[in-house]
Amino acid sequence: MENAFTVDVEEWFHICGVGGNFGEESWTKLPSRVVETTKTLLDLLDRRNVLATFFVLGWVANRYPHLVACIRSAGHEVASHGYSHRRVYELGPQAFEKDLDRSLEALSLAGVDPVVGYRAPEWSINDRSLWALEILARRGFLFDSSMTPLRLIGNPSYSEIPHCESTPCGDIVEFPPLVGRRLGQNYPLGGGWGLRMHSPRTVLRRIEKRNHIGLPVALFVHPWELDPDPPRVRLPLGHRFAHYFRLDGFVGRLDEILAGAAFAPMSAVLKLGRPAA
Numbered sequence: 001m002e003n004a005f006t007v008d009v010e011e012w013f014h015i016c017g018v019g020g021n022f023g024e025e026s027w028t029k030l031p032s033r034v035v036e037t038t039k040t041l042l043d044l045l046d047r048r049n050v051l052a053t054f055f056v057l058g059w060v061a062n063r064y065p066h067l068v069a070c071i072r073s074a075g076h077e078v079a080s081h082g083y084s085h086r087r088v089y090e091l092g093p094q095a096f097e098k099d100l101d102r103s104l105e106a107l108s109l110a111g112v113d114p115v116v117g118y119r120a121p122e123w124s125i126n127d128r129s130l131w132a133l134e135i136l137a138r139r140g141f142l143f144d145s146s147m148t149p150l151r152l153i154g155n156p157s158y159s160e161i162p163h164c165e166s167t168p169c170g171d172i173v174e175f176p177p178l179v180g181r182r183l184g185q186n187y188p189l190g191g192g193w194g195l196r197m198h199s200p201r202t203v204l205r206r207i208e209k210r211n212h213i214g215l216p217v218a219l220f221v222h223p224w225e226l227d228p229d230p231p232r233v234r235l236p237l238g239h240r241f242a243h244y245f246r247l248d249g250f251v252g253r254l255d256e257i258l259a260g261a262a263f264a265p266m267s268a269v270l271k272l273g274r275p276a277a
Helices: 024-031 034-047 058-063 064-075 088-109 130-138 191-195 200-212 237-244 252-258
Strands: 002-009 053-056 078-082 163-167 168-174 179-182 185-187 218-221 263-264
Touching: 002 024, 002 034, 002 130, 024 088, 034 064, 034 200, 034 252, 053 064, 058 064, 058 179, 064 078, 078 088, 130 168, 163 185, 185 191, 191 252, 237 263
Parallel strands: 002 053, 002 218, 002 263, 053 078
Antiparallel strands: 163 168, 179 185
């Protein structure tokens, strides 16, 4: 069974909830790493013959359209990660749609049209922003991957498997990230620090268990997680943990995961078809 491998294409400094030196007005002054690290990931996927869905931040697409071209030419699916890397529930409906428009414009200028998939920064379509699903459905998106069955950033009651979310503008398929369960609680496993902290054997065992009952899973990574020499900056404790925990050796562990299961772009796993290039 094929599982969805996905990438959130953003800079190392695109961190929700941290302003100051990392506010949007400072982004152009910070050292860019996204081109180099994304190409490292593209090389890894090519070696493992894996195609993925790249949720590209519009801010990145606007500055590095050639990077989007590299992703497309390698056969990967390109989807939207919004434009300004702001949480959906902080934007509100009107600003969210404007952010979405900017993202689609940046991707179109980089040669990607239509765009049928979306992922919100920090999984921020939750109980405070379910209205975003209607906007996405109205705008023609076929799938979303922005709701997670985890406390704090999502809701443990959310479905752990791909499913349809109904809106007044039609259905949209929701594909949550892989989670584990321990002591009656869900915990992150499909990406971020949750993926980095677990051994490939543990992750692959969980994938195999889901696949055995006919369910695909979704994994996600960020290019900055593959940076051999990531910028070290002072962050609040929680952000510092999420950003730096177990980066050492992650490329090798990820390679083992890619070799141990079957992966494909999200639209292919959901059998939605790929949009024309």
